[in-house]
Amino acid sequence: ESNSKYPWIRNNDHSRQIEISDWLTMEIKDFINYISPSAEEIQARNGLVKKLRQSITSLWPDAELYCFGSFATDLYLPGSDIDMVIVSKRRNGKYDNKSSLYQLSSFLRTRGLGVNIEPIAKAKVPIIKFVDPTTGIHIDISFERVNGIKAAELIVSWINETPGLRELVMIVKQFLSVRKLNVVHTGGLGGFAIICLVRSFLKLHPRVVTGSIDPLANLGVLLIEFFELYGYNFGYDSTAIAFNDKGDAMYVTKHSNPALQGRNPFLLAIQDPHDPSNNISRGTHNLRDIKRAFGGAFELLANKCYDMYNASYKERLGQSILGDIIKYKGKQR
Amino acid sequence: CTEKKKYNYCTDCESKNHSNDRCPNIWRSYITNSYNDNHVFAYPGNAIYCYNCARRGHYGDECVEYRTSKTPNINGSAFTGDNLPKELR
Ligand SMILES: [Zn+2]
Ligand SMILES: [Zn+2]
Numbered sequence: 535e536s537n538s539k540y541p542w543i544r545n546n547d548h549s550r551q552i553e554i555s556d557w558l559t560m561e562i563k564d565f566i567n568y569i570s571p572s573a574e575e576i577q578a579r580n581g582l583v584k585k586l587r588q589s590i591t592s593l594w595p596d597a598e599l600y601c602f603g604s605f606a607t608d609l610y611l612p613g614s615d616i617d618m619v620i621v622s623k624r625r626n627g628k629y630d631n632k633s634s635l636y637q638l639s640s641f642l643r644t645r646g647l648g649v650n651i652e653p654i655a656k657a658k659v660p661i662i663k664f665v666d667p668t669t670g671i672h673i674d675i676s677f678e679r680v681n682g683i684k685a686a687e688l689i690v691s692w693i694n695e696t697p698g699l700r701e702l703v704m705i706v707k708q709f710l711s712v713r714k715l716n717v718v719h720t721g722g723l724g725g726f727a728i729i730c731l732v733r734s735f736l737k738l739h740p741r742v743v744t745g746s747i748d749p750l751a752n753l754g755v756l757l758i759e760f761f762e763l764y765g766y767n768f769g770y771d772s773t774a775i776a777f778n779d780k781g782d783a784m785y786v787t788k789h790s791n792p793a794l795q796g797r798n799p800f801l802l803a804i805q806d807p808h809d810p811s812n813n814i815s816r817g818t819h820n821l822r823d824i825k826r827a828f829g830g831a832f833e834l835l836a837n838k839c840y841d842m843y844n845a846s847y848k849e850r851l852g853q854s855i856l857g858d859i860i861k862y863k864g865k866q867r
Numbered sequence: 868c869t870e871k872k873k874y875n876y877c878t879d880c881e882s883k884n885h886s887n888d889r890c891p892n893i894w895r896s897y898i899t900n901s902y903n904d905n906h907v908f909a910y911p912g913n914a915i916y917c918y919n920c921a922r923r924g925h926y927g928d929e930c931v932e933y934r935t936s937k938t939p940n941i942n943g944s945a946f947t948g949d950n951l952p953k954e955l956r
Contacts, residue, residue: 737914738915740948741897741945744955745908746899752898758894759895767938767944770936771935772919773918773920787921839894840893
């Protein structure tokens with residue numbers, strides 16, 4: 535029943551908290567603990583990366599293998615895939631061709647390193663998709679694209695210097711993934727774009743920027759305010775998210791930069807910190823559903839807080855605030 | 868008519884937009900850092916941007932430009948000068 539729907543509240547009852555936002559803060563922390571990978575899972579993933587690195591450099595001694603994306607930044611949800619890129623040591627783009635793609639595919643097949651191996655040559659970024667036969671983890675390998683590595687380095691430095699960023703990103707990611715709004719191919723919001731939204735929100739928040747509050751002690755109210763900003767108030771038609779050279783958050787008008795303007799004014803624009811001529815979220819065509827989902831999350835969370843505030847302790851027992859917006863499907867952890 | 872007015876008045880924040888049991892203060896409550904009496908908050912001039920018109924110097928709740936979001940902002944949001952520490956408002 536209710537407990538199995540919200541497994542993170544098992545043995546973690548906060549219904550006696552006086553402030554409802556403290557209850558939500560504690561539930562956010564419980565949820566993140568719950569979905570964070572165990573020591574064995576981390577070991578299995580690291581072992582898999584090591585094995586692939588050794589095998590592939592035995593095929594191509596002048597190749598280097600890097601991880602990027604959520605695995606490299608430690609922002610992955612259970613069951614998410616591992617993104618890797620092969621770069622030649624001389625940085626001469628040697629492996630950026632179809633023959634490398636097919637050579638590696640057959641190498642993975644004959645060595646038994648992967649199942650369901652799918653070389654995708656026609657994509658904008660050619661990749662090989664496959665599944666590790668022992669762990670069942672999905673792996674994507676691309677060739678000679680270094681921007682993912684640069685983005686991962688930036689994200690790691692942002693996570694280290696922005697308390698609360700990791701926690702809010704994990705919640706927003708899980709929220710969007712349940713609604714299938716986190717896949718860029720289908721118009722959703724990608725991982726880097728989510729990180730930019732959360733960082734911008736935290737860096738411009740009047741209480742956070744003045745040091746009046748510690749974000750880690752206020753995750754509950756900050757989560758509701760994140761949904762309030764991007765679900766209700768943000769002026770998507772005219773305003774773009776940007777970061778200066780020091781990584782400070784700012785807004786710029788969309789018409790200040792042609793790269794931020796699309797045919798449709800109602801599009802999210804995030805200026806790429808490494809390349810101002812690129813809009814990170816240009817593939818996010820489905821802003822309408824994303825904004826509606828954020829607004830709905832704001833409503834649900836605020837209403838749950840009002841209900842719980844006006845409820846008796848008996849009525850509060852075993853209740854989840856987060857459970858109204860996040861359903862965790864998957865095997866019991 | 869007067870009854871309806873009464874119901875939509877919040878004695879906690881003196882707003883006419885909601886009743887006490889739906890007051891945003893129920894969830895918009897912060898655990899603030901404690902500082903000693905002579906702590907001075909620095910004015911975050913470089914981090915005050917408007918979510919509505921993108922300009923620096925004011926927050927979106929105080930924007931005088933035409934609001935582009937079609938979703939109304941009835942109770943005010945986190946992005947208002949009123950949410951700065953008391954000394955900076
Ligand atoms: Zn009120
Ligand atoms: Zn404005």
